Amino acid sequence: MQNKLKSTFNQGVLLLLGVLITGLHGLSAQTIPTPKEHFGFGMGDDYHISNYTQTEAYFKKLTELSDKAKLVSIGKTEEGREQWMIIVTSPENHKQLDRFKEISVKMARAEELTEQEARDLAEEGRAVVWIDGGLHSTETVGIHQLTETLYQILTREDKENQRILDNVITLFVHANPDGHEKIGDWYMRKSVPEERSLSGLPVLYQKYIGHDNNRDFYIQNMKESANLGYQLFVEWIPQVMYNHHQRGPAGSVLAGPPYRDPFNYVFDPMMVTGIDAVGAAMYNRLNAENKPGFTRMDGSSFSTWYNGGLRTTTHYHNMIGILTEIIGGPNPEAIPLVPDRLIPDSNTPFPVTPQEDWRFQQSIDYSVSMNYAVLDYAARNRDHLLYNIYVMGKASIDRGSKDYWTPFPKKVEAIKTAYESTQKEGQRSSNMRWGIPSVFYDSIYQAPEKRxxxxxxxxxxxxxxxxxxxxxxxxxxxxxxxxxxxxxxxxxxxxxxxxxxxxxxxxxxxxxxxxxxxxxxxxxxxxxxxxxxxxxxxxxxxxxxxxxxxxxxxxxxxxxxxxxxLAYGVLEKLPESTIKASKSGYLISSVHNDAFSIVNELLKKGVKVARLTEASAGMPAGSFYIPSDGQSVLSSFGQQYGLPIVAASSVPQSLAYIKPSKIALYDNYGGSMPSGWVRWILEQYNFDFQLIFAKEIDQGNLNSKYDAILFISGGIPSFESSGGGFRGIDEADVPNEYKHMVGAVSKDKSIPQLKKFLENGGKIVTVGSAAVLAHHLELPVKNALVEIQRDGSEKSLAGEQYYVPGSVLKTKINTNLAATYGLSDYADVLFNNNPVFKFKPEAKLQGLEILSWFDTAAPLKSGWAWGEAYLEDGITGFSAPVGKGTLIVYTPEITYRAQSHGTFKLLFNQLYKN
Known part of the structure; x- marks a missing residue:
């Protein structure tokens, strides 16, 4: 009996051990896989990169296996993929995630909080840090460092990692799923690793705008931008955000904070010094790990002036926005010798030496180190970060509640000018160095009307x-x-x-x-x-x-x-229009951009539409008239836009019925960003169009297919160059479905076909630099931005004389023409060193008409215009008959990044025929 009990006991022990072993084996099977185990290669392995499908699967696996991670969809991309954010913190923090989010938002908005309440919340809360990757998909370090950092933070068990998990909520965000899929598939398509290349992608890696997806964040036209923006500015409002990019300046490994001047004068100083503090943590860590090559300030071109980037828009929201630009990629590369970077200075305290074999893994390691530097700084200073963003927000509220003067440079120049006017010759500059009477500050810098x-x-x-x-x-x-x-x-x-x-x-x-x-x-x-x-x-x-x-x-x-x-983050919508029954038809004013959306749908549905050729019935010229038999379609579709749709008391006398033009929009292999923005605009306003490439232009017979061809800020070879050819990838390596895109507009083949298209009755619209087509067609126009030499010749103005980087300028509009229907006497245009014309004496005889011009020596409204007086009387828009057709030229960026709604009509008016 005792032996039987002993035997039973032993069997029980063995059974229990078996269960424990099975359980342990089960736990082992649930261990988070390394990136190499999931992808088949490490995140820094040469000649290998991931795509989005693989990465999305890994993100899901990580969040299924770890109680430190939560997977959140932040919306759909332009191509319909899910865009993910992974929230990483300790399991205990995850239980209070909503509370910590509430604290983060409350501190950032700084509304109705007492000083003590703010300090208490800073003590209670957790620092929120944003780290993204992959916004620019050809910058492959970005998404791979994100994946590697996720793995490390979820598996490391050291004290630093635990401190981060306990004190920080990290938002790991995939910034561009569509581009990741395209670039990953494109690069890995070659079976021989050494033959792989990131170059030559046939299309933009973001559906419409490619690299310009980092210029969209104050307007958020793209779905991805809106997804990211909602998390940054409404849902979480992190105290620190880190935006990974490439490339580092030649002779360095990376560029990072702090950044060069100028910073924007509207910033809170604590945001600027906050960048300094986080930057110090980053480059100190790299130095401690013997990772040289970090350059900052004047060591790179990056500043904090611009708004609109994923990182830079956060600066205007009191967030410590961090950008790094690092070298590296799946193909080994060299760090070139740049002698001026070899000597340590304040810009580059620890220079890197030239190297012939920089590897992908090194860039990943640098990036992970910098991520940990940012996160460790946040963990050690979580209460400071939370309190400081409150202080910045409170200071903004205070400035907006009383008289305040932003310290703009023009005010300083006004003080200098006013003071110098009171001084004798020779005393001005010397006196100013030692200070001047404060009356100049009080009367000029803080003039009541200037606040x-x-x-x-x-x-x-x-x-x-x-x-x-x-x-x-x-x-x-x-x-x-x-x-x-x-x-x-x-x-x-x-x-x-x-x-x-x-x-x-x-x-x-x-x-x-x-x-x-x-x-x-x-x-x-x-x-x-x-x-x-x-x-x-x-x-x-x-x-x-x-x-x-x-x-x-x-x-x-x-x-x-x-x-x-209004509730934060909830978009506004106009109430639907009301349409009264009318036997005389309906009118929609030409001043409304959305009128074109309505009209285009009506035309597609076979409804007749006309434009008023002169002002009538309280409507400006160019307004749209819809006969009464279009009421049902107008009611079912047009009301949703909320525009005033006026019942006509009678049928207007001066009408020109319109038809939609067959529109071609020029693009090129690899994709044009300015063209892509216009592609998006045309889709938003319901215009039908086709893309056209150089090969199709060269084949001729364009009038049989198109009524209008659009060239947006590019596409036409410069007048000095021959144009043509195709660079960047061997055409034999281009997949068949993209071969029709290969090539470029050339002088010898393309320009003659475009001229023939015009002569046979076609219309071409050029925007920005594409205005050079006017020279190719030998129209009677010339460059306005020249100076006359002693011998009577003309010479282009040097940068020391004239320079206008992207800025807003005021241009005069000729409102007497159909091309400018719906516009006022002046328009604000985005101008970026664009061409400016003058007519030759024979221009009027040949029928050229001015559409817009600079009628002042001081057209600058926003930005920088050095030597702007040279612009006076310069022509910024004109029409020119060419045979039976018309060339329309606009030199400013009238469709600039789909932001310049005020000048969209200059394009839209060209897209109909009678």
């Missing part, structure tokens, strides 16, 4: 209110508090109607508000006094309200009214 607005009012009775609502929605997407009038009200003696929008500056994100309404004042920035200009990192001026032609009033005093505060 910042307390708020802005966007009247609901402006001509194109629907576009104004689009502008308001851009503000809402970026987390701005908007108020709306429930009834009419008066401010400063002016009455505003119900539904007008009010944007007060007494809120945390005041820097962004000022930046969207007020002109940018870029400083005169030269390599040395009298020397060439230093190019801004991107645009120098962009004021969105100007670009969209939104009418608003600046209010300098505090004000209130019957306002309701």
């Amino acid at each position: 910042d607005p307390r708020g802005f009012i966007i009247p609901s009775d402006q001509k194109d209110f629907a576009t104004a609502v689009k502008y308001v929605n851009a503000l809402i997407k970026t987390g701005i508090r908007i108020e709306k009038a429930k009834s009419s009200f008066s401010v400063g003696g002016k009455t505003y109607p119900k539904d007008s929008y009010v944007v007060k500056t007494d809120q945390a994100f005041r820097p962004h508000i000022i930046d969207m309404f007020e002109p940018q004042d870029y400083p005169n920035d030269f390599q040395y006094p009298g020397g060439p200009p230093i190019r801004p990192y991107d645009a120098a001026g962009w004021t969105l309200a100007y670009q969209m032609d939104v009418k608003f009033d600046r209010i300098l005093e505090g004000f209130d009214g019957p306002f309701e505060t």
Whole structure:
């Protein structure tokens, strides 16, 4: 009996051990796989990169196996993929995630918090840090460092990692799934690893705009931008965000914070010094790990002036926005010898030596180290980060609640000018070095009329209110508090109607508000006094309200009214139009951009549409007339836009019925970003079109297929070059479905076919640099930006004389022509060193007509225009008959990044035929 019990006991022990072993084996089977185990290669292995499908599967696996990670969809991409964010923190923090998110948002908005409440929340909360990857898909380090960092933070068990998990909520965000899939598949298509290359992708890696997806964040036209923006500016509002990019400047490994001047004058100083603090943690860590080659400040071209980038828009929201640009990729490369970078200085304290064999893994290792530097800084300073973003927000609220003067360079120049006018010759500069009387500060720098607005009012009775609502929605997407009038009200003696929008500056994100309404004042920035200009990192001026032609009033005093505060992040929509029955038909004003959306759908459905050839019945010339038999289609489709659809009292006398043009939009192999933006615009406004490439142009017979061909800021070879050819990839290596894209517009083949197209009755519209077509066609126009030499010859202006990087300028519009229907006497245009013309004496005889021009020596409205007086009388738009057809030329960027709604009609008016 005892032996039997003993035997039974032993069997039980063995059974229990078996169960434990099985359980342990089960736990082992649930161990998080390394990237190499999942992908078949490591995240820094040479000649290997992942695609989105593989990475999405890994993200799902990580979050299934770890209680430290949560997978969240932030929306769909332009191509319909799911865009993921992984939230990583300790399991204990995950249980209170909603509370920590609430604290993060409360601290950032700084509304109705006492000092003690803010300090208590800073103590209770967790730092929130954003780390993204893959925005620019050809910059392959970005997404691979993100994947590697995720694996490490979920599996490492050291004290630093635990400190990060305990004190930080990290938002790991995939910034561009569509591009990741395209680039990954394209690169890995070759079976021989050494033959793989990132170059030659046939299309843009973001459906419409490729690399310009990092220029979309203050308007958020693209779905991916809106997804990312909602998390950044509404849902989480992290204290720190880290945006990974490539490439580092030659002779370095990477460029990072702090950044070169100028920084934007609307920033809170703590945001700027916060970047310094996080930057110090990053390069100190690299130095401690013997990782040289970090350059900063004047060691690179990156500044904090521009708004609109994924990183830079956060600066206007008091977030510590970090950008690094690193070298490296799946193909080994060299670090070239740049002698001036070999000596340590404040820009590059620890230079890297030239190397012939820099590997992908090294770049991944650098990036992971920098991620940990940022996260460790946040973990050690979580309460400071939370409290500091509150302090910045509170300071913005205070500035918007009282008289405040933003320190713009023009004000300083005004002080100098005023002081110098009181001094004798020879004393001016020497006296100024030792200080000048404060009366010049009081009377000029802080002149009452020069103070910042307390708020802005966007009247609901402006001509194109629907576009104004689009502008308001851009503000809402970026987390701005908007108020709306429930009834009419008066401010400063002016009455505003119900539904007008009010944007007060007494809120945390005041820097962004000022930046969207007020002109940018870029400083005169030269390599040395009298020397060439230093190019801004991107645009120098962009004021969105100007670009969209939104009418608003600046209010300098505090004000209130019957306002309701809109919910954060919830977009506005106009109420549907009401249409009264009319036997005489209907009218829609030509001032409305959305009128084109309605008209295009009506034309597709066979409804007749005409344009008024002269003003009639209170409607401006160019307004659209729809006969009464189109009422049912108009009602079912047109009402949704919320435009005034007016019942005509009688059929107008002066009508020209229109038909849709067969439109071709020029593009090239690899994709054109300016063309891509217009592709998106045309789709939004319901225009049908086809893409056209150089090969098709060269084949001729264009009039049988198209009525209008559009060339947007590129595509036409410069007048000095021969053009033609195709560079970047062997055509034999191009897949068959893309071979029709290969090639470029050339002088010898393409230009003659384009001329024939015009002569046979076609229309060509050129924008920006594509205006060079006018020279190829030998039209009687010449470059306006020249100086006359002693021998009577003309010489292009040097940069020391004239320089206008991307800025907003005011141009005069000839409103007497069908080409400019719907526009006012002046338009604000985005101008970026674009061509400017003058007519030769024979131009008028040949029928050329001016559409727009600079009628002043000071057209600058926002940004930087050095030597702008040279622009006076320069032509920015004209039409020219060529045979039976017409060439339309616009030299400014009238479709700039799908932001310049105020000049869209200059294009749209060209896209119909009679």
